[in-house]
Amino acid sequence: MNKNRTFFKVSALLTALAACVPATVTAQDALPVVTTFSILGDMVKRIGGNAVSVTTLVGRNGDTHVYQPTPADAKAVRKASILFTNGLEFEGWLDRLAEAAEFNGELIVTTNGIETIALQEHGDEHEGKNHEDDAHEDDRHADSKDSHEQGAVDNGSDAHEDDEHKAEGHDDDEHEDGHDDHHHGEFDPHGWQSLKNASVYVDNITAALAKASPENATTFYQNRAAYMADIESLDTQIKDMISALPASARTIVTSHDAFQYFGRDYGITFLAPQGLSTESEASARDVAQLIRQIRADSISAVFVENVADPRLVQQIARETGSVVGGKLFPGALSNEGGPAGTYLDLMHHNAATIVTALTSAKKP
Numbered sequence: 496m497n498k499n500r501t502f503f504k505v506s507a508l509l510t511a512l513a514a515c516v517p518a519t520v521t522a523q524d525a526l527p528v529v530t531t532f533s534i535l536g537d538m539v540k541r542i543g544g545n546a547v548s549v550t551t552l553v554g555r556n557g558d559t560h561v562y563q564p565t566p567a568d569a570k571a572v573r574k575a576s577i578l579f580t581n582g583l584e585f586e587g588w589l590d591r592l593a594e595a596a597e598f599n600g601e602l603i604v605t606t607n608g609i610e611t612i613a614l615q616e617h618g619d620e621h622e623g624k625n626h627e628d629d630a631h632e633d634d635r636h637a638d639s640k641d642s643h644e645q646g647a648v649d650n651g652s653d654a655h656e657d658d659e660h661k662a663e664g665h666d667d668d669e670h671e672d673g674h675d676d677h678h679h680g681e682f683d684p685h686g687w688q689s690l691k692n693a694s695v696y697v698d699n700i701t702a703a704l705a706k707a708s709p710e711n712a713t714t715f716y717q718n719r720a721a722y723m724a725d726i727e728s729l730d731t732q733i734k735d736m737i738s739a740l741p742a743s744a745r746t747i748v749t750s751h752d753a754f755q756y757f758g759r760d761y762g763i764t765f766l767a768p769q770g771l772s773t774e775s776e777a778s779a780r781d782v783a784q785l786i787r788q789i790r791a792d793s794i795s796a797v798f799v800e801n802v803a804d805p806r807l808v809q810q811i812a813r814e815t816g817s818v819v820g821g822k823l824f825p826g827a828l829s830n831e832g833g834p835a836g837t838y839l840d841l842m843h844h845n846a847a848t849i850v851t852a853l854t855s856a857k858k859p
């Protein structure tokens with residue numbers, strides 16, 4: 496069939512449809528919104544459907560922790576009615592971007608209301624460290640720890656709040672004050688790694704869209720209901736998959752510390768040589784300690800991530816005789832049609848990969 500003819504037929508049909516049904520949202524009418532990263536983008540698209548035009552700043556397989564916004568991002572943010580962010584200091588670059596873009600819309604922190612995990616709750620393997628600096632709640636941070644051990648000058652906690660600091664790039668590992676040149680919040684930011692939390696994200700997104708575009712609220716709430724049903728059914732499915740694992744085979748190693756929420760929901764312990772952010776680098780001491788722990792606890796599987804450098808985890812696997820159990824997706828979707836093309840696919844893939852590895856792996 497002639498492609499052009501088909502095209503004209505289709506566009507004629509669409510024009511006719513638009514004319515017949517004035518309520519139908521056209522591209523121009525769609526609510527312009529920005530999401531910071533691919534998982535949020537997927538959620539907002541799923542709820543907003545055609546009524547929303549979504550721009551996502553950090554795309555598939557992108558690392559939000561170390562992202563550097565572009566002029567195109569600022570342009571998108573400037574035009575957006577809503578800016579959806581994860582919050583919990585996941586997007587350390589966002590305030591500055593929103594300011595530079597003179598963003599005038601609604602900022603929605605999608606983690607509002609989730610059950611957060613405070614950093615101290617799972618920081619106990621870094622014993623024997625005392626930070627005088629309260630702003631550094633994230634004392635799992637390898638660089639930060641080393642700096643303190645080297646007796647670097649400990650600047651006041653306020654130093655991490657100033658704009659000049661935020662303006663700095665995240666490429667250089669060493670900050671002149673001896674700290675790593677970024678800060679983290681009090682809580683693990685990777686909230687989407689819990690499907691229970693995801694339902695809170697979904698509620699926040701739905702309410703914000705419905706407020707901004709009340710004429711489409713019914714559609715948003717219908718989409719929300721279908722999404723929630725899928726989220727609940729996947730949660731049950733993952734619980735069933737993991738319940739078959741013996742208690743002795745429930746500890747695994749990932750590159751960076753992104754799975755604490757998943758671990759809390761499903762009873763899996765995650766260890767990571769890198770801290771909560773991929774910005775951090777694991778210190779030799781942390782890695783050595785982790786290797787000892789893997790041997791002592793007979794941890795049988797380690798995992799690489801789509802956004803993190805796999806070499807450290809591969810080295811740990813070689814040194815401990817653990818199996819690299821596959822690739823996990825902590826904070827970014829895969830390519831479309833890939834194993835983690837949507838948020839729900841991502842959660843399913845991670846769970847299935849973990850269960851398969853823990854079921855088949857031999858103890859080192």
Ligand SMILES: [Zn+2]
Nearest residue numbers: 753771772826
């Ligand atoms: Zn992360």
